[in-house]
Amino acid sequence: MKVIEIRETGGPEVLQLAEYPEPAVGAEEVLVRLKAAGVNPVDTKIRRRGPLIPNGLPAVLGCDGAGVVEAVGSAVTRFRPGDEVWFCAGGLGGPAGNYGEYRVLHQDIPQPKPRTLGMIEAAAAPLVLLTAWESLYDRARIQPGQRVLIHAGAGGVGHVAIQLARLAGARVCTTVSSPEKAAFAHALGAEFCINYREEDLVEAVMDWTGGEGVDIALDTVGPEVFRRTIPAVAHYGDLVTILDPGPQLDLAEARMRNLRISLELMLTPMLRNLPKARAHQGEILNRCAESIDHGELRIHVSQTFPLAEAAATHRLIEEGHVTGKMVLILD
CATH class of the missing domain: 3.40.50.720 (NAD(P)-binding Rossmann-like Domain)
Structure with missing residues (x-):
């Protein structure tokens, strides 16, 4: 599968296209084919300063994602192939990030995507x-x-x-x-x-x-x-x-x-492995999904780029004054 990885810290030029093997799915995990990945300022900080987890290089960045469940493990009860999901997980170091075509996640992490929201806006929203x-x-x-x-x-x-x-x-x-x-x-x-x-x-x-x-x-x-x-x-x-x-x-x-x-640091449940806090964040996404589907909340995406142009999104963020969000399209 195609990913954007960093092997060293530095400017946007360290974001490089690479090939990774498609990840295997464990018993309680789901394989998500990503359709889009949100780009956030934290991505640029990790690229410049280094991963937030030990021994995190090489790394695939990107905390936000939205896509379609492609396969499920033998013990998965929450999802089945074809379900559309959104989530905020990974991207803090190591290979588990969303600047890539596939993600494997424990079934408790992704949530059903809002019905009225397209994949691009859904990928921009969770963080x-x-x-x-x-x-x-x-x-x-x-x-x-x-x-x-x-x-x-x-x-x-x-x-x-x-x-x-x-x-x-x-x-x-x-x-x-x-x-x-x-x-x-x-x-x-x-x-x-x-x-x-x-x-x-x-x-x-x-x-x-x-x-x-x-x-x-x-x-x-x-x-x-x-x-x-x-x-x-x-x-x-x-x-x-x-x-x-x-x-x-x-x-x-x-x-x-x-x-x-x-x-406020919404990354804490990931960084400290706090299951109850992660569950609360899942509840937040579900409540936001209801507001989105009722027309009470909208997500503004100002620009989209193909995966291979991830560096361009980082340059724009670091220049400042981006309106709303930017998204990488993986489909």
Whole structure:
């Protein structure tokens, strides 16, 4: 089978087309023929810095996938050949990634693909949906009527976080870099957009909230944005980040505000082998599938590339400002 592998860390040029043997299927495993694979910023970080698991090179990247079950093991009860599935699994080091034609998975990991979603959009969705859901629902415990700030609302996590916050009954403001991205975020349900290139974040948030600050802020960008967001959060509010906020962090104002600060890494169940947490993520995907099939949640894919052009997707991500998601097509 064809895969894209890395044998050393480096720039996008280290992503190389290779041939691997088709994987064998164990008793409780399913063989999925991938139709598409999502590309995420974590893929570019692993390519540059190295795998997240020991002895992880050579590696096939890609956490997100969608495809058709082609074969099942003798003890599999959840799926049969022909079933369409989506999942977030692998891609953190070693050969078990989704930049390739086939994946073998334990039957508990994939979930039935939303009926109304095509393979391309389904492959783009799992990691960002899980990240946004866990950030807003599990970490921040979002409630109806709350005011929520979501950074980078036109990005992969941001564009689904806006929608999930609106589904929870919250009011949403978001940061964007252009009028076009503001229009995109408004169409997703954002009430107020802040062009971070032209406006002061805290002043804009305080104008929107009548001087109180937001109840919840979700940082999807990094340490400097995390730091600048603290004074925009209401007293006793929640600040969630999906990135390492950095070692040189002054939390005096956060402490004065009695903020609840949460860290979100949806990869933890894979990295620490936590079956209960993986089961919870399966439940999240199934609930998101219901919202998608009811027309309440959509996934935006801005560009697609054939598998052999995986390097192009990494270059675009590292240039910044990709709207929504990018996907590799394997069919």
